[in-house]
Amino acid sequence: MPTNHQFRLAARPSGLPKRSDWKLTEEPVRDPGPGEVLVQALYISLDPAMRGWMNEGRTYIDPVEIGAVMRAYAGGRVVASQNPAFAVGDHVTGVLGAQEYALLDSAAAKGLNKVDTKLVPLPVYLSVLGLTGLTAYFGLLEVGQPKAGDTVVVSGAAGATGMVVGQIAKLKGCRAVGIAGGPEKCRFVTDLGFDACIDYKSENVIQALRKHCPNGINVYFDNVGGEILDAALANLARGARVVICGAISQYNSKEIQGPRNYLALLVQGARMEGFVVFNYAARYAEAAREMAGWLVAGKLKAKVDIVEGFQTFPETLLKLFRGENLGKLLIKVADE
Amino acid sequence: MPTNHQFRLAARPSGLPKRSDWKLTEEPVRDPGPGEVLVQALYISLDPAMRGWMNEGRTYIDPVEIGAVMRAYAGGRVVASQNPAFAVGDHVTGVLGAQEYALLDSAAAKGLNKVDTKLVPLPVYLSVLGLTGLTAYFGLLEVGQPKAGDTVVVSGAAGATGMVVGQIAKLKGCRAVGIAGGPEKCRFVTDLGFDACIDYKSENVIQALRKHCPNGINVYFDNVGGEILDAALANLARGARVVICGAISQYNSKEIQGPRNYLALLVQGARMEGFVVFNYAARYAEAAREMAGWLVAGKLKAKVDIVEGFQTFPETLLKLFRGENLGKLLIKVADE
Numbered sequence: 001m002p003t004n005h006q007f008r009l010a011a012r013p014s015g016l017p018k019r020s021d022w023k024l025t026e027e028p029v030r031d032p033g034p035g036e037v038l039v040q041a042l043y044i045s046l047d048p049a050m051r052g053w054m055n056e057g058r059t060y061i062d063p064v065e066i067g068a069v070m071r072a073y074a075g076g077r078v079v080a081s082q083n084p085a086f087a088v089g090d091h092v093t094g095v096l097g098a099q100e101y102a103l104l105d106s107a108a109a110k111g112l113n114k115v116d117t118k119l120v121p122l123p124v125y126l127s128v129l130g131l132t133g134l135t136a137y138f139g140l141l142e143v144g145q146p147k148a149g150d151t152v153v154v155s156g157a158a159g160a161t162g163m164v165v166g167q168i169a170k171l172k173g174c175r176a177v178g179i180a181g182g183p184e185k186c187r188f189v190t191d192l193g194f195d196a197c198i199d200y201k202s203e204n205v206i207q208a209l210r211k212h213c214p215n216g217i218n219v220y221f222d223n224v225g226g227e228i229l230d231a232a233l234a235n236l237a238r239g240a241r242v243v244i245c246g247a248i249s250q251y252n253s254k255e256i257q258g259p260r261n262y263l264a265l266l267v268q269g270a271r272m273e274g275f276v277v278f279n280y281a282a283r284y285a286e287a288a289r290e291m292a293g294w295l296v297a298g299k300l301k302a303k304v305d306i307v308e309g310f311q312t313f314p315e316t317l318l319k320l321f322r323g324e325n326l327g328k329l330l331i332k333v334a335d336e
Numbered sequence: 337m338p339t340n341h342q343f344r345l346a347a348r349p350s351g352l353p354k355r356s357d358w359k360l361t362e363e364p365v366r367d368p369g370p371g372e373v374l375v376q377a378l379y380i381s382l383d384p385a386m387r388g389w390m391n392e393g394r395t396y397i398d399p400v401e402i403g404a405v406m407r408a409y410a411g412g413r414v415v416a417s418q419n420p421a422f423a424v425g426d427h428v429t430g431v432l433g434a435q436e437y438a439l440l441d442s443a444a445a446k447g448l449n450k451v452d453t454k455l456v457p458l459p460v461y462l463s464v465l466g467l468t469g470l471t472a473y474f475g476l477l478e479v480g481q482p483k484a485g486d487t488v489v490v491s492g493a494a495g496a497t498g499m500v501v502g503q504i505a506k507l508k509g510c511r512a513v514g515i516a517g518g519p520e521k522c523r524f525v526t527d528l529g530f531d532a533c534i535d536y537k538s539e540n541v542i543q544a545l546r547k548h549c550p551n552g553i554n555v556y557f558d559n560v561g562g563e564i565l566d567a568a569l570a571n572l573a574r575g576a577r578v579v580i581c582g583a584i585s586q587y588n589s590k591e592i593q594g595p596r597n598y599l600a601l602l603v604q605g606a607r608m609e610g611f612v613v614f615n616y617a618a619r620y621a622e623a624a625r626e627m628a629g630w631l632v633a634g635k636l637k638a639k640v641d642i643v644e645g646f647q648t649f650p651e652t653l654l655k656l657f658r659g660e661n662l663g664k665l666l667i668k669v670a671d672e
Contacts, residue, residue, distance in 0.1 A: 059603045230594075244602045258566075258594030266580045266610030267395045273608070274601030 006099035035106030070098035127328035136164035148173030156223030158185035160328035233261035303327030342435035371442030406434035463664035472500035484509030492559030494521035496664035569597035580610035639663030
């Protein structure tokens with residue numbers, strides 16, 4: 001049997017996770033027992049939410065315990081199974097952890113999704129057709145409630161969720177304006193069909209929003225928090241909806257910067273609403289079907305940013321917080 | 337004819353309004369011309385929102401111009417009229433300004449409400465049955481959407497709006513918890529029928545909320561902003577509604593303190609929504625009827641805090657920001 005390598009949480013980080021916050025361990029892979037399934041990871045998903053899972057204290061989910069394998073979504077291939085629901089060669093996605101092999105008992109195996117890599121490549125099941133895409137779908141459509149003709153603004157527009165939000169907004173007849181860092185990202189965003197992209201590294205975001213949203217913002221989908229959230233609040237239209245999906249600019253801060261312009265909610269009769277995609281679990285299949293339809297029809301583009309090598313995990317994760325990824329960030333662990 | 341005294345805005349305040357930010361002027365009162373009505377002010381309403389109207393720039397309403405009579409709601413008696421809709425002796429409420437006499441043309445007179453002081457004393461028409469009460473009514477019921485059994489928390493609970501919010505919450509079958517400053521205010525709040533009152537001056541608000549709201553806060557009605565808003569956000573129940581009515585702790589600050597705990601909205605799938613009562617103008621009459629019914633039935637108590645003397649206006653206004661008022665703050669300008 002091969003050897004399994006794992007990234008375990010060694011310490012709760014203060015600020016950006018350091019290499020010393022991780023412990024790389026190895027252990028032999030064992031054969032599955034009754035009901036168990038052994039999955040070899042092929043791609044590991046890197047998600048901003050991971051930073052929150054490393055902190056102490058329960059939020060919407062339990063924290064990763066010190067010494068435990070880091071929680072991670074991943075896609076892989078079944079390499080051994082004593083579970084009748086899975087056969088060797090099946091491709092699956094699910095919470096496999098930051099490790100090369102995951103041995104799941106029958107309860108954990110129920111959380112796996114079998115996917116057909118002949119229809120769509122495995123990375124896409126971790127991106128547009130995975131939790132990232134579902135986050136964009138439910139956050140925009142259910143929380144943001146866009147109407148045709150609305151102006152939808154999304155921050156982190158070149159990121160995994162943001163790129164999908166803007167594309168769905170366009171599909172629903174909205175004007176889509178992205179905010180991203182740097183000309184390469186902005187080019188990527190407008191190539192996806194967004195009406196405009198604001199480069200927060202070189203533009204005054206408040207003024208640029210005023211220019212690109214002359215009637216104000218109807219839906220603002222926030223992935224970043226901080227100054228950009230405040231700039232959006234300063235440009236809300238009456239009755240606007242602000243969707244709080246994440247706050248990547250704040251996850252490594254000792255103290256969260258609250259939105260100073262929150263009284264714009266009062267002036268504009270607007271609302272700010274948060275959500276966690278898990279709350280829509282009962283409707284994942286429905287949403288994924290609609291997204292797959294758009295994907296196959298060429299109406300929705302998926303971009304994955306793939307870094308090779310399991311052992312790069314600690315450094316690759318930091319790319320998210322440094323804004324170095326274009327589209328969905330994945331680590332390729334092994335050849336398919 | 338008598339002489340009219342007026343408080344005009346002399347300068348835009350930085351921080352708490354100083355006496356020098358006001359100019360006391362006098363001018364003779366003149367007889368009404370065709371369509372005009374002359375109202376003698378009896379009570380002037382003091383409202384936290386006034387501070388915002390003194391700043392430059394339009395929000396939900398135009399600012400008061402430098403040199404103009406300060407905008408103020410007031411109740412008074414018609415002393416002369418060439419408007420067929422108003423007779424001498426009628427009692428009215430409306431935007432009369434911070435002055436002893438208001439001469440309104442026919443367009444402005446359309447904004448006056450005739451009130452029957454034989455049914456309810458004039459101060460109550462500026463309090464529970466006025467914009468303050470309507471603010472509580474629509475903010476709680478329309479924005480907060482409380483359900484029977486919910487825990488409703490309100491800050492500024494001993495203030496004009498807060499005291500009404502908690503009482504309506506009780507009428508709707510909710511648990512009502514107030515937050516106020518000092519034992520006298522807290523006694524007042526519990527005497528009104530609130531289930532509990534937290535004294536933010538002597539208690540740790542986060543811990544006290546945890547104690548009084550063991551299942552979390554379902555509706556939080558915020559009049560104050562700042563640290564207390566953050567404490568409430570730290571105690572939200574799943575799907576909570578945070579109603580942003582005001583932020584009196586912030587109105588005199590150079591820089592607004594944004595809610596650092598706003599990511600609780602994400603974790604709890606909660607929303608924060610602002611409103612301005614003017615948006616519900618079409619339903620004022622309906623709401624006032626229901627409130628009057630509660631009032632007459634003894635189910636809703638009104639408390640007014642009356643300061644004598646028009647010339648106290650600059651100092652009396654500061655009582656709001658120093659938290660020195662109990663219930664609705666009014667200036668008595670003249671005997672009825």
